[in-house]
Amino acid sequence: MAARIATPSKTQSLCLVALSADALARLKPHLKEVFFEAGVVLWEVGQPQRHVYFPISGLISVTLPMQDGTAIEVAVVGREGAAGDFDGVQKEAATRATVLIGGAFAQIATGKLVEQARDSRELERMLNLCRGWLLMQAQQLAACNATHAADKRLCRWLASCRQRVDDGRIHATQEMIAALIGLRRPTVTLMAQALHEQGLIEYVRGKITVRDAQGLEDAACECCANLGRAYWPATRLAAPATKVEG
């Protein structure tokens, strides 16, 4: 895997930052900051998920590959959460995880994370929230792909990526976006042109700059708000635990 140890980042995983000093101290000896470029496959269908990744500055796209070669996105994970097997029991992954936007990631061995969570209610809660976040996205995106128009889905995808990157720049080709949301490349290009004319985005050689984040969120389907900051694991981790979460 094309990983290298990253120089310490200025940004941090919001999920790890939301932990108490005690809980973070349990993880620290096992955490390693690594750098992945866009396109690196973190785990493949049928393979074990050896690590859990807490994005610091990059984004991870979780897709479900089909026999015909398509791979539709079922979740995106950025600084707000983590991606991996949170139980340490899955021998074979049902999904593929690819680095969508390259950057720094805090990596921890799945076994070590699960072991530490056994002795810490707080870490156990974090894992529950991260697991729930992946499930919540998969459910929302299944309904979104079935019922919402392509232009609204594109706005949802762009706006949700924008919420997780600092500088408003999303490094993604239109081919890549089209594959993730299950559309033809020309369909995405024509819709992106419309968004450009409305002043919402700018697109230059595989780099999309969001010009009007609020406008993009307004133009997106309801799923954008339904997967908004309030539901991020990091946000919920920072808030007191509710009875339902245990």
Add this chain to the structure above:
Amino acid sequence: MPLYYFALRSKGAVLADREAVDLPDLEAARAEAVVIARELMRNREARVRGWRVQVCDDYLVPCCDILFAEVDETLDYLPAQHRESIHTLARLSAALDETFGTVRASLGEVRKSLARGDSIVDAVSSTNRGQKPG
């Protein structure tokens, strides 16, 4: 393989995909345009039936046009004559949109010309005011 370009004509405006697509022949390009039209209209069919995907060849010469209403699968359950009425309405609405688009573009040009004229008049007036009678 020949290259084909796709453009979306909607509400009197044209959005063009500047990147060409390699396809075996015009029939394949037409089939691709049908898929693009269906992707663009899915879950909002009634609002976009007058939109069209235009296919142009390598020289940007239009080869064929796909009217969304004509490939709208949500109309398949209707009797043929009802479908044809909807197609006719969509064609008329598209033609009307094109006309409005042309009028809007002409008005834009007129506004620009008037603004240019105003700035020239202002410049001449300020020059004249600056000149003292000899």
